[in-house]
Every structure is written in C-alpha cells, then in structure tokens.
Amino acid sequence: MSLPLAEVVALYLDGRLALRRAVTGDASTTVAMLRHQCWKCGAESTVWDVREATCVGRCGTEADLHRKASTMWAEERPEQDHAVMRAVAMRAGVLGWPTPASIGPRYTQTAKTTYAAFSCPACGAVFGDFPLRSAWMEAAYDDHLNDEATVSHGPNRTKHPHWCHDTGDGLCRARPSGHAAARASVRSTAT
Structure with a gap:
C-alpha cells in the first residue's frame, strides 16, 4: 500500500487501517487437470x-493457504485433499474424461523411498513424479x-501478517468467530 502519511494516520485513527496477524476471507484452490x-x-x-x-481477505490481501512441496517425491501433497479430489472427479465427469488416478503413499525403486504418488486406477502402476512432470x-x-x-473452501483464516485496509468491505477479523468462547470453555474445563 502506498498512501501519503497523513492519509495513513487518518485511516488508522478512524479504525479503517489495522495490523492483522491473519487474512480472513474466502479461500479457494485452483487445480490443473491432465489426461x-x-x-x-x-x-x-x-x-x-x-x-x-x-485466501482473499476482506481487504483484498491474498495469502497462500499452504506451501506446495517444491521437491519431487513428497510424502504429503495438497493434491491429496479430499475436497480437491472430489472437485477433480466432478470436473472429469462433466468433461467426459477418464476416472481420476489414485494418489497415496507408494514405494518406488527409482526414488528408493515411499512418497505420495499417482497410480493407475486400472492396474495400480505408479506413474512416477519425473514422468508426470514431463507430461505437465x-x-x-x-x-x-x-x-x-x-x-471453494468458504470462509478461512490464514496466518499472514499484513496492514489491513478497509476499502469498503471491512477489515479482516482480528480473531475467528467463537475464538473468545472457545478460549473461555477451555479455561472453564481446566479448572
């Protein structure tokens, strides 16, 4: 954000600019699909x-929901998320595409390790990260x-410190809904 200092001070004093620890807003995942x-x-x-x-906050700030594994042969992948797998299956059905591949922990001789790998739903053969990267x-x-x-994941809260500027839709919430009640119930059960 690049605003004149006088405007920043006015926004801050007016409550329309605040430092937030997290972005709160609607979250979504974009998934590429390949036959x-x-x-x-x-x-x-x-x-x-x-x-x-x-996750896109009410102020327009975007934050990554999770970091994608940047290496091949990762043990866990965002592609394993159940909502992602459902969306892929639905989209493949709409397009008349083949059945989605299986994904899960598999051992391969090439990698000499167990990792989250795609495999053929018909015969179970592992596709392998390197050949799939070439296909992509x-x-x-x-x-x-x-x-x-x-x-679409709906409302979400993602840790991402930022200067939250209300441009008409409000500020990102300082705490998630029910946070104080949850904290109070934890206190009451601990005593």
Whole structure:
C-alpha cells in the first residue's frame, strides 16, 4: 500500500487501517487437470496438480493457504485433499474424461523411498513424479490436453501478517468467530 502519511494516520485513527496477524476471507484452490496414459496397461486416467491455494481477505490481501512441496517425491501433497479430489472427479465427469488416478503413499525403486504418488486406477502402476512432470511440461504447450477445476473452501483464516485496509468491505477479523468462547470453555474445563 502506498498512501501519503497523513492519509495513513487518518485511516488508522478512524479504525479503517489495522495490523492483522491473519487474512480472513474466502479461500479457494485452483487445480490443473491432465489426461494421462498408463505406461504399463495403456489405460487413461485423470491426474491433477494444485496450482494455487489462496485466501482473499476482506481487504483484498491474498495469502497462500499452504506451501506446495517444491521437491519431487513428497510424502504429503495438497493434491491429496479430499475436497480437491472430489472437485477433480466432478470436473472429469462433466468433461467426459477418464476416472481420476489414485494418489497415496507408494514405494518406488527409482526414488528408493515411499512418497505420495499417482497410480493407475486400472492396474495400480505408479506413474512416477519425473514422468508426470514431463507430461505437465508437454501439456503446457498443448491447450487441449488439460483443463482446470476450482475448489471453494468458504470462509478461512490464514496466518499472514499484513496492514489491513478497509476499502469498503471491512477489515479482516482480528480473531475467528467463537475464538473468545472457545478460549473461555477451555479455561472453564481446566479448572
């Protein structure tokens, strides 16, 4: 935010500018989808990749919901989220695409470790992170190979300190709804 100092002071004193520890607002996840053929049995399935997961505060500030694993062979992935998997299955059905692939912990000789891997729903063969990364790069140059789905998570609170500026929709809440009541009930059960 770049405002004259006098305006910043006026907004702050007016209660329309406040330092918040978290962004509170609607959250959504954007998921890219790709048709992928199994190397072993030839069956086609749908694989997906979480591209963006954000919470947009009432003030317009965006915050990442979670950090995507930047390395191959990650033990946990945002693609395993049940809401994401449901959205992919629904979108694949609407498009007439093949069944979504399975995703879960699998051991591979290549990686020599267990990681969250996509596998063929027909024969169970692991697709592998490296071959899938190559498929995603190829699909980036051929628009008809992929599609997107958006998952709405509704109201969310994500830790992200920021100067919250009310531009007409209000400020991000300082605490989630029911926070004081929950804290009070914890205190009362502890005594």
